[in-house]
Amino acid sequence: MFDFLYQSGWGAFVAMLFFQLPFLVVFLYVVYRKAFTDPSPSDIDDKRISRLDVLWLTVTIVLFTGVNLASVGYMPTILTAEATSSEIDIQDIDVTAQSWSYAISERQLLVGRPVRFLVKSADTVHGFAVYHPDGRILFTLMMIPGMQESSIIHTFTEPGEYKVRCLEYCGVAHHLMQDKLIVATSDD
Amino acid sequence: MSNIATYIQRTPLFGSMFRIDKSTGLEDINAWPSLMIMTSFIWLAVAGWLGMVMPVTQILGMQSNWFYMALTAHGAALAFPFLFQLMVGISLHRAGSCLGKPVTGIISALIYCFMNLGALLLTVAILGGLNISYAVMYPLPVVGVELGQWSMDVVILGFTGLALVLVSVILLYPIQVIRMLFFGSAQEELLLMPRTLRDPSMLGMAMAAFVLLVMGTPILTVAGTVLLGLYGIVPMAAISWATEPAVFQFAFWMFAHNLMEAMAIMVVSALYGTLPLYLADGTKKLYSDRLANLALWILLITSVTSFFHHFFTMFPALPSTLAYHGNIMSFGTGLGAAVTIFTVLATIWKHGIRPGAALMAVLMGFVLYILDGVSAIITSNVAWSFQLHGTMWAGGHTMAVLAAMSLMWIGVLCHHYPVMTGRKLSDKLGYYFVALYTVGAMGSAFAMLAGGAAGMPRRFADWNQEGWMIYGVLILIFGLIITASLLVFAYQLLKSEDIPDAVDTVT
Numbered sequence: 218m219f220d221f222l223y224q225s226g227w228g229a230f231v232a233m234l235f236f237q238l239p240f241l242v243v244f245l246y247v248v249y250r251k252a253f254t255d256p257s258p259s260d261i262d263d264k265r266i267s268r269l270d271v272l273w274l275t276v277t278i279v280l281f282t283g284v285n286l287a288s289v290g291y292m293p294t295i296l297t298a299e300a301t302s303s304e305i306d307i308q309d310i311d312v313t314a315q316s317w318s319y320a321i322s323e324r325q326l327l328v329g330r331p332v333r334f335l336v337k338s339a340d341t342v343h344g345f346a347v348y349h350p351d352g353r354i355l356f357t358l359m360m361i362p363g364m365q366e367s368s369i370i371h372t373f374t375e376p377g378e379y380k381v382r383c384l385e386y387c388g389v390a391h392h393l394m395q396d397k398l399i400v401a402t403s404d405d
Numbered sequence: 406m407s408n409i410a411t412y413i414q415r416t417p418l419f420g421s422m423f424r425i426d427k428s429t430g431l432e433d434i435n436a437w438p439s440l441m442i443m444t445s446f447i448w449l450a451v452a453g454w455l456g457m458v459m460p461v462t463q464i465l466g467m468q469s470n471w472f473y474m475a476l477t478a479h480g481a482a483l484a485f486p487f488l489f490q491l492m493v494g495i496s497l498h499r500a501g502s503c504l505g506k507p508v509t510g511i512i513s514a515l516i517y518c519f520m521n522l523g524a525l526l527l528t529v530a531i532l533g534g535l536n537i538s539y540a541v542m543y544p545l546p547v548v549g550v551e552l553g554q555w556s557m558d559v560v561i562l563g564f565t566g567l568a569l570v571l572v573s574v575i576l577l578y579p580i581q582v583i584r585m586l587f588f589g590s591a592q593e594e595l596l597l598m599p600r601t602l603r604d605p606s607m608l609g610m611a612m613a614a615f616v617l618l619v620m621g622t623p624i625l626t627v628a629g630t631v632l633l634g635l636y637g638i639v640p641m642a643a644i645s646w647a648t649e650p651a652v653f654q655f656a657f658w659m660f661a662h663n664l665m666e667a668m669a670i671m672v673v674s675a676l677y678g679t680l681p682l683y684l685a686d687g688t689k690k691l692y693s694d695r696l697a698n699l700a701l702w703i704l705l706i707t708s709v710t711s712f713f714h715h716f717f718t719m720f721p722a723l724p725s726t727l728a729y730h731g732n733i734m735s736f737g738t739g740l741g742a743a744v745t746i747f748t749v750l751a752t753i754w755k756h757g758i759r760p761g762a763a764l765m766a767v768l769m770g771f772v773l774y775i776l777d778g779v780s781a782i783i784t785s786n787v788a789w790s791f792q793l794h795g796t797m798w799a800g801g802h803t804m805a806v807l808a809a810m811s812l813m814w815i816g817v818l819c820h821h822y823p824v825m826t827g828r829k830l831s832d833k834l835g836y837y838f839v840a841l842y843t844v845g846a847m848g849s850a851f852a853m854l855a856g857g858a859a860g861m862p863r864r865f866a867d868w869n870q871e872g873w874m875i876y877g878v879l880i881l882i883f884g885l886i887i888t889a890s891l892l893v894f895a896y897q898l899l900k901s902e903d904i905p906d907a908v909d910t911v912t
Contacts, residue, residue: 223788223789223792224792225792225858226792226793226796226798226857226858226859226860227858227859228792229783229784229789229792229793229798229858230854230855230858232783232789233779233780233783233854236779237775237776237779240746240775240776240779241772241776243750244746244750244772244775245772247750247753247754248753248758248768251685251753251754251757251758252753252758252760252765253760255757256685256757256758256759256760257685257686257757258685258686258755258756258757259754259755259757261754261755266692266751266755269747269751270696270747270751273743273747274740274743274744274747277739277740277743278740281736281739281740281782284786285732285733285736285786288786288787288788288789289788291788292787292788293720293721293787293791294720294721294725316548316552340544340548340551341542341544341545341548341650342542342543342544342545342650342654344718344795346795346862348860348871352859352860352871352872353859353860354792354793354796354860356791356792357718357791357792357794357795357796358718358719358720358791359716359718359719359794359795360719361650361651361654361719361722362544362650363649363650363651364650364651364719364722365721365722366722367718367719367720367721367722368720368721369720369791382862384794384795384796384862384863385542385795386473386537386538386540386542386545386863386864386865387542387545388536388545388548388549388552388554389469389470389473389536389554390469391473391864391865391866392469392862392865392866392867392870393867
């Protein structure tokens with residue numbers, strides 16, 4: 218479940234709805250009831266409201282903390298540490314983005330072997346987003362020229378053709394700035 | 406002041422909506438604000454039309470230049486000359502009527518002139534080919550010249566316009582607010598609803614002014630220096646510290662993010678000021694002023710350094726410490742919002758409300774603001790950012806927060822409209838407007854967020870890749886609903902009726 222939540226855009230969408238829907242229901246109910254059905258003041262003492270306030274803020278803090286703690290394992294620092302501490306050899310791939318193409322040192326990759334993408338920009342702000350063959354984003358990086366390279370370690374688990382796209386607006390041919398990576402099993 | 410009133414009156418169509426009532430003797434708090442508000446809606450008409458152009462260019466398969474031009478112009482017109490200027494006009498009127506200070510003089514005039522002249526120059530530059538999106542994307546303006554995408558002339562024109570807008574936003578408006586809050590004596594005839602800085606409805610205004618001034622000075626310095634270099638007043642070699650992309654990017658996002666947060670603090674403050682005036686029991690008090698002020702302080706402190714979330718995907722160029730800090734602070738703003746939600750609900754439940762279209766606009770705008778806030782803090786989590794940054798999710802969040810704040814400010818405007826113009830608005834038309842706008846804004850927001858979840862990039866002139874066009878069509882449909890709502894709103898303003906004793910309506 219956590220893989221779905223934190224490693225896909227739709228997981229983020231589901232998490233968003235989890236927070237939004239209860240708020241929407243409660244807020245609209247209160248507004249509708251006190252505006253149109255029963256606008257008279259409610260007979261509720263301040264102590265009770267205060268207790269509700271504490272409960273509400275406690276739940277909010279617990280949920281926020283939980284959501285973020287659960288995401289730690291999916292942050293680049295942890296993924297990088299896991300990959301570098303494993304005994305599997307990491308393949309380094311250098312990428313230079315320049316309007317409007319990529320110079321990629323190696324486009325043929327293997328399933329199961331960690332790949333460290335070291336990406337930099339030669340001219341303006343660019344992005345390097347890798348898409349799974351089914352269309353979802355695996356990860357996206359942003360590069361500002363003149364700064365240290367952006368990098369991420371990713372292990373491809375399925376063979377296929379993975380599209381690369383720029384997600385940082387970089388001019389009139391931004392939508393054409395694409396490339397691809399070919400991931401194969403070791404038998405291929 | 407009479408000149409301004411005459412100028413408003415003579416403006417075709419929009420003048421009829423915002424002409425002021427000179428008989429109240431309140432021109433000193435009505436004239437400049439009305440002019441600013443009227444002009445903001447002229448820009449909204451421009452921005453709205455451009456918003457429609459974007460999906461149409463994609464659906465009809467038009468040349469990508471048209472899409473990128475509409476994208477840049479739509480964002481630039483919406484954020485500054487529309488929404489920020491709307492906020493400036495309403496907030497200065499509120500400040501004037503709550504502090505008894507006139508909105509007159511050279512600063513008010515310069516706020517207006519710099520904002521609109523700057524926006525005009527920027528628009529001309531965009532029409533001349535400067536397609537850089539409203540986020541400037543430096544060093545794209547300069548790289549674009551090198552690649553022959555546009556000329557250096559439009560870069561200089563665009564940066565000049567941007568500089569004028571930034572001076573209006575970062576220097577002139579905050580100075581005017583600070584001047585009204587802390588200096589000068591109150592004039593009794595202007596003091597319609599006395600408030601102090603201890604009041605949540607004024608505290609947010611002060612906070613926003615200082616945030617803009619402090620967090621905006623770096624980008625003003627950098628952008629101003631670059632402009633001097635572009636004009637050849639100083640050699641470019643001597644200002645390389647300012648022309649470095651990283652310097653501009655960090656200064657820009659430090660300001661741009663806090664601009665949005667400052668506007669949010671202002672509008673939450675305005676909500677705190679407006680809601681109590683519609684309570685059923687007539688107490689005119691929030692459930693707790695202390696809680697309301699606490700929310701504003703949390704929002705202020707956490708928002709200032711949450712801007713690092715714009716750079717998460719530059720790992721490890723952005724040190725992880727700053728990434729985690731940005732993540733925690735961003736969720737901290739959610740805590741401030743949670744306190745606000747409770748204060749609003751507790752107030753409504755305890756005191757009951759007298760429904761009115763103006764209040765409903767403010768409350769539905771607040772609903773949109775919170776729904777958007779959730780989408781924002783999701784993408785401000787480091788792990789999620791690596792799935793969502795640069796996608797339509799980010800674009801959807803931006804659109805949603807602007808739409809939410811627009812609705813809230815329009816609600817506040819409707820509340821103050823009788824005092825400013827001497828006319829009342831139809832509640833029935835107001836309800837239609839609020840309903841249509843809420844549906845349109847919610848629909849387009851969710852269409853964009855879903856598109857982003859599906860991997861659809863933002864600022865991207867080809868929605869046919871990977872089947873994203875369906876999201877584009879939905880964005881157009883809901884955008885048309887927003888347009889319909891704004892036409893209803895315009896009709897509501899045109900059909901407003903004269904009323905006696907308009908001053909009593911604001912209290």
